[in-house]
Amino acid sequence: xxxxxxxxxxxVIKRLEGLGKQVFDQIDAGKEPSIExxxxxxxxxxxxxxxxxIKLGDKTSQRQFLNIAHTRKFMQTTLVASEIxxxxxxxxxxxxRDLYYALKHTIADTNExxxxxxxxxxxxxxxxxxxxxxxxxxxxxxxxxxxxxxxxMKIKDGKDxxxxxxxxxGGWGIPSNVEPERIEIKDLDAEYIxxxxxxxxxxxxxxxxxxxxxxxxxxxxxxxxxRAERRLVQRLNNEYNLPVFALMDADPWGMYIYSVxxxxxxxxxxxxxxxxxxxxxxxxxxxxxxxTFKIPKEVTIxxxxxxxxxxxxxxxxxxxxxxxxxxxxxxMKEKAIKxxxxxxxxxxxxxxxxTYLPEKxxxxxxxx
Amino acid sequence: MVEEKKISEEENGNGPVLTxxxxxxxxxxHSVAEFFKKNRQMLGLTGKIKTLTTIVHEYVSNSLDACEExxxxxxxxxxxxxxxEEYYEIMVKDNGPGLTKETLGKALGQLLAGTKxxxxxxxxxxxxxxxxxxxxxxxxxxxxxxxxxSGTAKHSPFxxxxxxxPKKNEPKIIKIEEIKKEFTGLAIKAKFKEVKYQKxxxxxxxxxxxxxxxxxxxxxxxxxxxxxxxxxERTAKTIPAKxxxxxxxxxxxxxxxxxxxxxxxxxxKISSFLKTDFDRTGDKAxxxxxxxxxxxxxxxxxxxxxxxxxxxxxxxxTTNFIAPSTEGLSAxxxxxxxxxxxxxxxxxxxxxxxxxxxxYKGGFAFQVEVAIAYGGNSGKSSGEKDEQTGQExxxxxxxxxxxxVPLLFDAGGCALSRxxxxxxxxxxxxxxxxxxxxxxxxxxLSVHIPYTGAGKQAVSDEEEVMExxxxxxxxxxxxxxxxxxxxxxxxxxxxxxxxxxxxxxEVAIALHELTGKKKDEIEKKFHAIVLKKLKLExxxxxxxxxxxxxxxxxxxxxxxxxxxxxxxxxxxxxxENDGEE
Numbered sequence: 001x002x003x004x005x006x007x008x009x010x011x012v013i014k015r016l017e018g019l020g021k022q023v024f025d026q027i028d029a030g031k032e033p034s035i036e037x038x039x040x041x042x043x044x045x046x047x048x049x050x051x052x053x054i055k056l057g058d059k060t061s062q063r064q065f066l067n068i069a070h071t072r073k074f075m076q077t078t079l080v081a082s083e084i085x086x087x088x089x090x091x092x093x094x095x096x097r098d099l100y101y102a103l104k105h106t107i108a109d110t111n112e113x114x115x116x117x118x119x120x121x122x123x124x125x126x127x128x129x130x131x132x133x134x135x136x137x138x139x140x141x142x143x144x145x146x147x148x149x150x151x152x153m154k155i156k157d158g159k160d161x162x163x164x165x166x167x168x169x170g171g172w173g174i175p176s177n178v179e180p181e182r183i184e185i186k187d188l189d190a191e192y193i194x195x196x197x198x199x200x201x202x203x204x205x206x207x208x209x210x211x212x213x214x215x216x217x218x219x220x221x222x223x224x225x226x227r228a229e230r231r232l233v234q235r236l237n238n239e240y241n242l243p244v245f246a247l248m249d250a251d252p253w254g255m256y257i258y259s260v261x262x263x264x265x266x267x268x269x270x271x272x273x274x275x276x277x278x279x280x281x282x283x284x285x286x287x288x289x290x291x292t293f294k295i296p297k298e299v300t301i302x303x304x305x306x307x308x309x310x311x312x313x314x315x316x317x318x319x320x321x322x323x324x325x326x327x328x329x330x331x332m333k334e335k336a337i338k339x340x341x342x343x344x345x346x347x348x349x350x351x352x353x354x355t356y357l358p359e360k361x362x363x364x365x366x367x368x
Numbered sequence: 369m370v371e372e373k374k375i376s377e378e379e380n381g382n383g384p385v386l387t388x389x390x391x392x393x394x395x396x397x398h399s400v401a402e403f404f405k406k407n408r409q410m411l412g413l414t415g416k417i418k419t420l421t422t423i424v425h426e427y428v429s430n431s432l433d434a435c436e437e438x439x440x441x442x443x444x445x446x447x448x449x450x451x452x453e454e455y456y457e458i459m460v461k462d463n464g465p466g467l468t469k470e471t472l473g474k475a476l477g478q479l480l481a482g483t484k485x486x487x488x489x490x491x492x493x494x495x496x497x498x499x500x501x502x503x504x505x506x507x508x509x510x511x512x513x514x515x516x517x518s519g520t521a522k523h524s525p526f527x528x529x530x531x532x533x534p535k536k537n538e539p540k541i542i543k544i545e546e547i548k549k550e551f552t553g554l555a556i557k558a559k560f561k562e563v564k565y566q567k568x569x570x571x572x573x574x575x576x577x578x579x580x581x582x583x584x585x586x587x588x589x590x591x592x593x594x595x596x597x598x599x600x601e602r603t604a605k606t607i608p609a610k611x612x613x614x615x616x617x618x619x620x621x622x623x624x625x626x627x628x629x630x631x632x633x634x635x636x637k638i639s640s641f642l643k644t645d646f647d648r649t650g651d652k653a654x655x656x657x658x659x660x661x662x663x664x665x666x667x668x669x670x671x672x673x674x675x676x677x678x679x680x681x682x683x684x685x686t687t688n689f690i691a692p693s694t695e696g697l698s699a700x701x702x703x704x705x706x707x708x709x710x711x712x713x714x715x716x717x718x719x720x721x722x723x724x725x726x727x728y729k730g731g732f733a734f735q736v737e738v739a740i741a742y743g744g745n746s747g748k749s750s751g752e753k754d755e756q757t758g759q760e761x762x763x764x765x766x767x768x769x770x771x772x773v774p775l776l777f778d779a780g781g782c783a784l785s786r787x788x789x790x791x792x793x794x795x796x797x798x799x800x801x802x803x804x805x806x807x808x809x810x811x812x813l814s815v816h817i818p819y820t821g822a823g824k825q826a827v828s829d830e831e832e833v834m835e836x837x838x839x840x841x842x843x844x845x846x847x848x849x850x851x852x853x854x855x856x857x858x859x860x861x862x863x864x865x866x867x868x869x870x871x872x873x874e875v876a877i878a879l880h881e882l883t884g885k886k887k888d889e890i891e892k893k894f895h896a897i898v899l900k901k902l903k904l905e906x907x908x909x910x911x912x913x914x915x916x917x918x919x920x921x922x923x924x925x926x927x928x929x930x931x932x933x934x935x936x937x938x939x940x941x942x943x944e945n946d947g948e949e
Contacts, residue, residue, distance in 0.1 A: 037635025082881035
């Protein structure tokens with residue numbers, strides 16, 4: 001395994017150096033230096049029906065050093081590439097925040113910083129990942145992760161083996177790198193994975209030992225999940241063939257998070273094949289549930305104009321074209337309401353774990 | 369009787385009402401000087417600040433006129449001292465021809481003495497009271513005489529103390545004695561109360577600054593009440609060409625003026641009077657006039673009645689005269705304006721334009737000169753500082769001149785200001801005129817400046833004058849725009865270069881890390897590419913700018929053309945309407 005890692009690192013360094021060499025060759029030939037980068041916007045992504053994930057199109061743009069609007073970013077891109085090379089050579093792994101601080105300095109003879117904010121370096125990392133066709137983990141970079149998981153399974157992380165049935169109320173914090181070289185899954189005994197949008201709801205499920213009673217794994221990304229949670233879910237799905245159910249708020253934001261788990265996001269479209277889990281199914285909440293489960297009107301929330309705007313955008317996304325989704329969107333628009341997971345507590349504190357979810361799974365009342 | 373008087377008093381509010389007989393008696397007793405005393409407002413002597421500036425104007429323009437007439441390059445020193453609150457002494461000294469003992473009284477002690485009737489020439493002119501008026505004002509406000517020292521080329525200098533007899537309008541020489549001193553020129557010392565020295569746009573200093581700008585052949589030295597000395601150096605070494613006195617053009621004359629001229633003429637017949645005393649009255653024109661009047665042109669002009677004069681003026685209006693000669697005008701000239709503005713305003717960019725003379729109302733020759741100064745010391749101080757740059761914020765400064773005399777008052781009612789305000793400055797890259805670091809110089813010269821009032825501080829808007837001003841300002845503004853654009857381009861280029869080179873150093877460090885090539889070598893190559901790129905850009909920008917400028921020029925021409933046509937159309941449209949009626 002160590003040799004694999006070394007070979008991989010050598011390959012990554014070669015590509016980073018290639019980026020530098022390309023720029024050097026341009027100036028050596030007296031040409032205006034520019035770096036070609038894939039365009040990572042809605043206009044250059046597509047829904048790949050075969051892999052059922054979002055993929056990056058082949059539009060590219062040129063980041064030109066001699067363009068006033070590009071020059072700072074060009075400079076920063078080369079700095080990010082050289083810094084990553086240093087990190088790999090030191091055989092270290094750092095967070096993207098560490099990287100930002102490592103890169104931040106005052107430019108000679110000025111009072112200008114090379115980077116003012118992490119929001120300047122983060123997208124450049126994604127630029128390098130997508131243009132060199134590398135994963136963040138391969139660049140020895142770790143995005144911060146915040147998700148937790150429990151269930152009937154064991155994890156081997158380096159020399160440590162962790163029993164995920166004995167994690168108390170907090171659960172196991174998912175590390176940023178969950179690649180097979182690092183994290184091994186063992187002794188799994190579960191029928192499905194339940195991906196819960198909100199931490200508070202996940203805690204309810206953990207407190208009620210829902211995973212024990214229902215033989216499942218429960219995981220939360222605490223809102224918008226980061227790469228590690230999504231990668232881990234994908235591995236559980238791929239390696240153990242477990243179905244994945246998503247439990248989100250019945251609002252455009254919850255539903256979009258679901259679509260990120262299932263098909264991927266626009267900004268990471270270049271690596272969604274490694275992150276998305278197309279098998280994921282949407283278990284709830286839906287506006288339809290309000291009627292089915294006789295949820296009192298007073299716990300629903302009125303849609304605001306931003307919700308409506310987001311709803312309209314989502315309606316046109318390729319991966320939401322299924323009839324069931326379009327009907328749900330139409331209903332949400334018609335009723336002009338949304339519903340939070342916590343609202344189910346109105347029907348009793350264990351309504352969600354003891355009534356709602358088992359019934360939904362039993363009746364297979366999912367959205368695709 | 370008593371009751372009646374009481375009512376009248378109340379109605380009038382100004383004290384006892386005089387009967388017509390009493391008025392006539394009083395008028396006889398009171399001389400012109402008394403009239404002056406009672407009508408200070410009409411003579412432009414209102415306001416403590418304005419009065420002081422007007423006094424300085426009267427003395428200084430007298431000095432300039434005297435020097436120029438004698439072919440002397442003027443050097444004038446003005447000193448204002450504060451004696452106590454609202455009590456000042458003014459000293460004006462020039463290097464002119466001086467006054468003789470004989471001319472002294474008339475020049476400084478008799479109101480309306482030197483004023484000739486309707487001189488058809490470009491003159492500085494009084495703004496109200498003249499130097500004798502100052503003597504009068506000094507007496508009225510302080511009870512004191514003025515002191516004069518005069519030396520001429522032929523006689524040794526003398527010192528005099530004098531004042532004016534307000535009842536007789538006669539000079540009153542109190543003391544006169546020869547002094548042993550080498551001096552040619554005139555020095556006057558006079559005291560005034562109810563005046564006030566205050567810095568600002570209407571101050572004597574500003575008046576003198578502008579006078580120096582419009583009279584670059586003069587050296588002006590000013591010492592203010594705080595002892596601060598300002599010297600405006602001479603930038604032109606020759607005296608400007610003397611304006612030529614021209615005969616009046618028939619289109620620019622009133623009934624009253626015609627009658628006055630008829631009384632003084634040498635001509636024995638009306639026809640010969642018109643032919644010899646007026647400009648552009650040839651045989652053909654005389655013939656045309658004779659057809660339009662009901663009386664015999666052989667009549668003695670001295671016997672012409674008011675009604676007959678009216679008929680002649682009426683016929684003048686319909687007669688086709690050749691436009692008046694514009695030869696008599698003496699412009700300052702582009703080179704001289706440029707030199708004086710460079711010396712006094714010290715702008716970063718300057719554009720000066722003297723238009724060709726032309727005619728307004730068909731009868732008066734006039735000419736306009738404009739200059740636009742940008743940057744440097746242009747504009748007036750706002751007293752505020754820019755928060756970012758720490759530099760003082762400047763506001764636009766509009767300097768108006770009529771026959772080389774600065775107009776400091778009534779800016780709002782003046783056509784010269786309106787012409788400046790009316791220009792579409794945005795077109796010329798000036799987003800907000802009020803807050804632009806600009807000095808706009810506008811000079812109108814004419815044998816007859818169309819002042820709006822007796823104060824002679826504002827010019828009325830005559831169509832032809834406005835059009836000339838507009839065209840002149842447009843041309844000057846276009847030139848300034850080009851200079852500013854060039855400067856901006858240069859600044860931008862410099863900024864760009866700095867930016868690229870700054871980042872090149874960083875990129876070189878990164879590339880060194882990635883490729884192992886030498887940092888210096890990479891940086892050198894980057895520098896070469898940056899310079900190459902900027903050179904190429906400059907070439908392209910220049911080409912583009914030239915193209916834009918040509919386009920603007922074409923557009924201006926087209927607009928002027930359109931306007932001419934529009935006017936014609938408008939006129940013919942009116943004619944058509946008249947026809948229908």
